[in-house]
Amino acid sequence: GQQVMQIPQYQHVQEGEDFTTYCNSSTTLSNIQWYKQRPGGHPVFLIQLVKSGEVKKQKRLTFQFGEAKKNSSLHITATQTTDVGTYFCAGRTGRRALTFGSGTRLQVQP
Amino acid sequence: SQTIHQWPATLVQPVGSPLSLECTVEGTSNPNLYWYRQAAGRGLQLLFYSVGIGQISSEVPQNLSASRPQDRQFILSSKKLLLSDSGFYLCAWTGTEPFYEQYFGPGTRLTVT
Numbered sequence: 001g002q003q004v005m006q007i008p009q010y011q012h013v014q015e016g017e018d019f020t021t022y023c024n025s026s027t028t029l030s031n032i033q034w035y036k037q038r039p040g041g042h043p044v045f046l047i048q049l050v051k052s053g054e055v056k057k058q059k060r061l062t063f064q065f066g067e068a069k070k071n072s073s074l075h076i077t078a079t080q081t082t083d084v085g086t087y088f089c090a091g092r093t094g095r096r097a098l099t100f101g102s103g104t105r106l107q108v109q110p
Numbered sequence: 111s112q113t114i115h116q117w118p119a120t121l122v123q124p125v126g127s128p129l130s131l132e133c134t135v136e137g138t139s140n141p142n143l144y145w146y147r148q149a150a151g152r153g154l155q156l157l158f159y160s161v162g163i164g165q166i167s168s169e170v171p172q173n174l175s176a177s178r179p180q181d182r183q184f185i186l187s188s189k190k191l192l193l194s195d196s197g198f199y200l201c202a203w204t205g206t207e208p209f210y211e212q213y214f215g216p217g218t219r220l221t222v223t
Contacts (some may be wrong), residue, residue: 006153033211042200042214043154082169088154091213097144097169102153 002027004091006101014109019076020106023089032065033098035088039075057089079108116201116215125221129174129188131218133201136182141203143184144212145176148198162185165214196222 003026013019023032031050035043048057049065049072056063060083062075072089086105090098115135123129135141145157156169158176166176173192177185184201201215 033209035212042217043212044208045205045211045213048211069218092210097156097159100146100154100156105151 001013002091002093002096004099004101006089008104010105010107012107012109013079016078019079019083019106021087021106022088023055023072023073023074023101024090025070025089025099027070027093029069029091030094031092032069033074033090033092034063034074035100035103036085037088037103038085041085050072060079070088076106079106080110081110084108112203112205112213114203114213114215115202116199116218118215118218121221123191123220125193125222126190127193129186129191130160131186131199131201131220133184133186134182135184135203135216138183138203139193143178144202144204145184145202146190146202146214148200148217152198154200158186166197191222193222196220 006023031048033048035045036046037043040105052069053067054065060077064073074087076083086103088103089101094100115134127217142161144159146154147157151152157164158168160166163181174188175194199218202212205211
């Protein structure tokens, strides 16, 4: 079945440093979504990427979808303590349910 | 606007006891509904999804079951809990165009002792 792998599992950065999490799918995706889960909370939708090579920005967050539509990345510039949480990618193939990656837990030290 | 409710928020149950977690959705009709489990510090594991009343698809065989007795009600059950059933259980529904994103409920934190 479809597998979505995410690395790193955990990253601890100093406030102001950049952060990147990577997502790789075993199959070509029709789209990929990104979610953020704050500690103790539930995942919240951030963005969806659909097109090959697509790049989208949300303030300090930059999302990329690979040319082959099998990988994606989320980059945060100049992290802040409010960025703390777990970031999940979730890939969809056709009309199937989303397959979530294992998540990257980000810790930001002030 | 759409709202998703889950209860209870936290639950501590002994091994071998039954389980019933309820999820209800407001503000939408005929939603696709999902149950996920998140073990401590881990990712989201899809357990069940439902596209309509009485229609349940199981993603992972285990001692859990799901039912959808009403359009906006989704129930997760177990006859006998195992220690490995501990985790954070999240109910979700799928939004509409253009993203069909997942909207998650507040979750139930289950500890099996």
